[in-house]
Amino acid sequence: MESLHNSDLVRGNIDAFIxxxxxDADNYGYQIIKELGIRxxxxxxxxxxxxxxxxxxxxxxxxxxxYWGQETQGGRRKYYTLTPDGRERFKVKWQEWQAARxxxxxxxxxxxxxxxxxxxx
Amino acid sequence: MESLHNSDLVRGNIDAFIxxxxxDADNYGYQIIKELGIRxxxxxxxxxxxxxxxxxxxxxxxxxxxYWGQETQGGRRKYYTLTPDGRERFKVKWQEWQAARxxxxxxxxxxxxxxxxxxxx
DNA sequence: AATATTACTTTGACAGACATAGTTATATGC
DNA sequence: GCATATAACTATGTCTGTCAAAGTAATATT
Numbered sequence: 199m200e201s202l203h204n205s206d207l208v209r210g211n212i213d214a215f216i217x218x219x220x221x222d223a224d225n226y227g228y229q230i231i232k233e234l235g236i237r238x239x240x241x242x243x244x245x246x247x248x249x250x251x252x253x254x255x256x257x258x259x260x261x262x263x264x265y266w267g268q269e270t271q272g273g274r275r276k277y278y279t280l281t282p283d284g285r286e287r288f289k290v291k292w293q294e295w296q297a298a299r300x301x302x303x304x305x306x307x308x309x310x311x312x313x314x315x316x317x318x319x
Numbered sequence: 320m321e322s323l324h325n326s327d328l329v330r331g332n333i334d335a336f337i338x339x340x341x342x343d344a345d346n347y348g349y350q351i352i353k354e355l356g357i358r359x360x361x362x363x364x365x366x367x368x369x370x371x372x373x374x375x376x377x378x379x380x381x382x383x384x385x386y387w388g389q390e391t392q393g394g395r396r397k398y399y400t401l402t403p404d405g406r407e408r409f410k411v412k413w414q415e416w417q418a419a420r421x422x423x424x425x426x427x428x429x430x431x432x433x434x435x436x437x438x439x440x
Numbered sequence: 441a442a443t444a445t446t447a448c449t450t451t452g453a454c455a456g457a458c459a460t461a462g463t464t465a466t467a468t469g470c
Numbered sequence: 471g472c473a474t475a476t477a478a479c480t481a482t483g484t485c486t487g488t489c490a491a492a493g494t495a496a497t498a499t500t
Contacts, residue, residue, distance in 0.1 A: 205457055206487075207419035210327025212457080215426045228478050234426060242422050248457050250479070255456095274465085275478070289433055296430075298328035299420060301363050305336045305355060309417075312410055326488055327456075333488080349447050369488050371448070376487090394447050394496050 212244065212252055214291035217284055220262060226275040227253065253278060261287050333365065333373055335412035338405055341383060347396040348374060374399060382408050 219225055219233050231244050256262045261284035267275040280288075340346055340354050352365045377383045382405035388396040401409075 206331025207415060208423060209330045209456060209487090211423050211427060218426065218428050221428075221432060226478080237426055238422050239425075241418075242426065245458055246479080247459075247481090250481095251456080251458095292427060292430055292433060294328060295423065295427055297362075299423075301359050302329060302332050302416065302420075304360075305339065305358055305363065306332060306413060306416055307339050307342075309413055311342060312413060330456090330487065347447080366489055367448080368450085368490080371450095372487080372489095396447070 208242070211291075211295060212248060213256060214288060214295065215244070216249070216252055216256065217261065217280065217288040217291065220278055220280045221285070221288060224277045224279045226267065226277050228275075230278075256284070259287075260284075329363070332412075332416060333369060334377060335409060335416065336365070337370070337373055337377065338382065338401065338409040338412065341399055341401045342406070342409060345398045345400040347388065347398045349396075351399075377405070380408075381405075 215234055216230060219230050225233065227246075227249055231246070231249055234242055234244050253262070253264075257264060257278075260281055262278045263281055264276050264278050267277050336355055337351060340351050346354065348367075348370055352367070352370055355363055355365050374383065374385075378385060378399075381402055383399045384402055385397050385399050388398050
C-alpha cells in the first residue's frame with residue numbers, strides 16, 4: 199500500500215480535513231480517521247496522535263465542542279461538533295487552500311518542461 | 320501587502336520551487352528569491368534563512384552544485400546549478416505535488432457546501 | 441559620512457506531524 | 471476462561487522545515 203508520505207505536503211490542511219468531516223455530521227475520533235481514509239480512497243491515513251492533538255487544538259480555539267456519547271454498551275466515544283466559529287473557520291481555511299494551491303501551481307510549473315528525456319531551452 | 324502566511328501550506332514544496340527555478344538557468348540565492356517573488360506575482364516571498372538552508376540541504380543531497388561567480392566588481396555571488404539527480408528529483412517532487420493536491424482537494428471539498436449562509440444537509 | 445541595497449551566514453525558537461507506548465473496554469477464537 | 475484482536479482515547483517525546491533576529495561585508499546612493 200502506497201498512500202503518500204504525508205507530513206509536509208498535507209501539513210496545515212489537517213485541521214481543515216477534520217472540520218470538513220464535522221461539517222457533514224457530528225463524529226468521534228476513530229471514525230474521523232476511518233472517514234478520511236475512505237474519502238481519500240485509502241491514499242491518506244491520519245495518525246492517531248495527529249488527530250487527537252488536532253482535536254484538542256480545535257477545541258481550545260472554540261472551533262469544535264465535545265460530548266460523551268451515551269453508549270449503553272461498547273467503549274465510550276467522545277463526539278465532536280462544529281461551532282459557528284468552526285464553520286466560519288473552515289470557510290477561511292478552504293479559501294486559504296485555494297490561494298496556496300494557485301501559488302504552488304505557478305511556482306512548481308505545469309510539467310511541460312518535464313516531458314520524458316530532458317528539458318530543451 | 321498581503322502575500323499569505325506561508326509556512327504550513329507551502330511547506331514541503333519550497334525545495335521544488337528552487338529546483339524549478341534552477342531548471343531554467345543557473346542562479347544565485349538572492350536572485351532566486353526575487354524570481355519566486357516575480358513568478359508568484361508578489362504573493363509569495365521566500366525568506367532568506369529558508370532559502371539558504373534549503374540550498375544547503377539540496378547541495379548535501381547532491382541535487383545541486385555551487386560555484387562562485389567571478390564578478391570583477393560588486394558583491395560575490397554563489398551560483399547554483401542542477402545536477403542530473405536534481406533534475407530527476409524535481410520530476411518526483413512534481414508528481415508528489417500532483418498526488419497531494421488531488422487528495423487535499425478531495426478531503427477539503429469543492430466548496431459547494433459553503434455557499435454564503437450556511438450548509439443545508 | 442550616513443543610509444540603502446545586495447548577498448550571504450549563523451543561531452535559536454516554534455509548531456505540526458508522528459513514533460512509541462500505554463490504558464480501558466468489548467468482541468472473538470480456542 | 472484465557473489469550474488475542476480490535477475499538478477508542480491519552481500521554482510523552484522526537485524530528486524537521488520554516489522563519490525571526492541578527493550579523494557580516496561589499497557596493498551604490500544621498
